[in-house]
Amino acid sequence: MSTHSVSAARTARLVGTLAPGRPAYRALADALRLAIADGRIAAGTRLPSERELTASLDVSRTTVTRAYAVLRDTGYLTSRRGSGSVASLPSGSRVRAAGSLFPADPGEGVIDLTCAATRAPAGVVEAYERAVTQLPEHLAGAGYLTLGIPDLREVIADRYTQRGLPTSPDDVLVTSGAVAGIGIVLRALLHHGDRVVVESPTYPNTIDALRRSGARLTPLAIDPDGWDATESARTIRAAGASLAVLIPDFHNPTGALMSDDARAMLARALTTSATIPVIDETIVEVDLDDADPMPLPFAAHDPRAICVGSASKSHWGGLRTGWIRAPKGTLPALVEARVTTDLGAPVLEQLVLLELMRAHPGLSPQRRDDLRTSRGALADALRTHLPKIGFRMPRGGLSLWCELPPHVDATTVAVAAEDADLLVAAGPRFAVVGGLDRWIRLPFVLPPEVMVDAVARLAGALECARAPRASGRVAAPATTRPDARGRRRPLVA
Template structure:
């Protein structure tokens, strides 16, 4: 163990460096999972440090979920449960004073205030009822159905279920359609909450790689076939985090492959409206399959504002009613006022598209320029839409870098958040949803953290923050 972790005697604080060394060795497969660790006293002797130092390192590993102790039988290496470990990215608050680059969420657009004032004026019309609309307000469902129809997919309001955000939509769809032991295909990297939702259902996860260049269609179809997948969760529109855009021939091919394997497609379009440059026109994936095969998720969070917490599902009318019954045990219905705000924002769709394109493009270009100036060794493709860069580091661990960056005032989203256990250690997601000046400052701090390598020099918060 002392040889495997290879901690420099000058590392400070030593216990944290020792814990990081053990964690890295476990994640890299050098130390297998469920292997008994040396007794604290014996490892302290081998490393020529105090037993208290090793005890502190073991305690930190337990907090992070990489060590389990059993009374009378010692401590064993483990992989953390993403839902409960202290390394979990969704347990801490946002008020730690750091530049928040772990979350890809833009601020509200200018149209928000006017839409809210109009929505408040609309509320009295709904106040005579009890306020519960399990399928969503008819007004908003009509707006969403018209939105899909205008994009080339004829849709009736009865096919729409309004949810409390896209994460709620994912949970409702999986909770309705996926059972324990069912296989679910996810992209790698992918949206972390989709992985969590599938695990919550007891699903078996199979991953298929995606890069900024796109999807390997043979691998997508092979994953669905070999896993006998019940459902595949895909983001064909400016995929989070790679920014890849799937063209129409690929959409048709994936849909046909899913039909052949009996796989349902859950298509997340949260980023679909954030085109920053002219790109070849694409058709919603629902146009390539029947409504019972392709289920679509949308969200107000990226185009408008995450604080609204409004999303939706497009499916068959029968499935929409079935999902409404399933969600009744969770949150019954989404808030009326926020639904009215989103309905008003649909009337300002073109205005918001133009504002988002202008602002996000400026922020993307500033982030790209700052990275090329301060960190030219990092590799990434510049996406034509969406809100994130997916970066391949030249050396080292993204998790270690995130800890160092936190010491310099920046919270990052390391690659392992976006994949299954033990993968994507050499990648980092950087969003460009903040103003250019904030991104330039953040990159300068990240570069300083990387070059100084000050991991552990300042105590870190016990938890990491949620990602979107």
């Protein structure tokens, strides 16, 4: 049974202007298919009735009826008694319906570039071995460390102090990763219906988490080269939101780094409007060029900021360990919110992270070199083979945020790429209110030769996406193959 519906007005906005030169019902079916395929209309969502959609679009009832029929035939719509027409994904499609990113289980030969995360760095096995020798001293206790292992809290606090933000271990709560950390903050501070400012584009799981918390979202537009500080401050002041969730350090997906001046300006706007900043610092350590000193942590500009950190990008996602650094007096409320879903991070993984951070509090030199090499290989291959794709070379982070040539739709490319066994995330996944149809995110997290192969596959996908659709038939999803076990797989990590 469908639980969500999409209004006719929003559906009309998502459809936009129908492409000319082809039958209107085909153009409408294509536009709806793309919205369903990239998750802007999630599978399971009830679409407006034919009558409602006809009234919202400047088309005839027959156009809508025929478009819905095409979607039904191609598996993008099912009719359910009592629920009307419900969005669905054709079986065998690996295109995900929901917004969040999580690792796919790609088959052999598939290059998965949906995941902006790396394999474990060298030294992790040794760190586990050393951690096991530390374990006995914790075995006498219950192992429920809601705040985290004291030594780890201290190493994390020291890292903030090194970065220019004096921090005591008492300000730190160890979590099961940054997504879990953001969940704790939202449970502690957000009420259903509260307004939250969030960058667009941004990390899709944060958009999902906010929506599920009942937040009303105000997008803060971020350009490929970063924040327009004046405009961002205006947005913050106009929104009068409870929280603002920001990624100032190698923003995902653009890779942008917010300057100290912009941090100061945003901090003033946040303070004026009594909006608490929630700063996602998951990627802060992935500074690949370290030419200039890093800007100060956002909390140095706004002491009310709650910082959410993670070992996932600096060390390894498999540790499932992160932290929250909060202003004095805030931690008890966060702990209370935490224990409703999670009583603490695993002891062994905390000990492993302690070992790893003592060796390198941030990225190891080897990991930095590997990422730089892969970033260079991806950028060179794009410049050589796909010169019409635009991107800025970010100083850090894990991805290139790529602008496709005019009139090429990112979701169409993503679907065509899937047929070339390349999984990529299309721009709309990162959008708070739709759009970003000409952008794709390409993480440079795989070895250089794989990045070059990925660009070759992407070039093929772009050709397919550009080719005229002679019959008006939607080519890519119809040829999408199920995986070896016939399951539908998630597209994005």
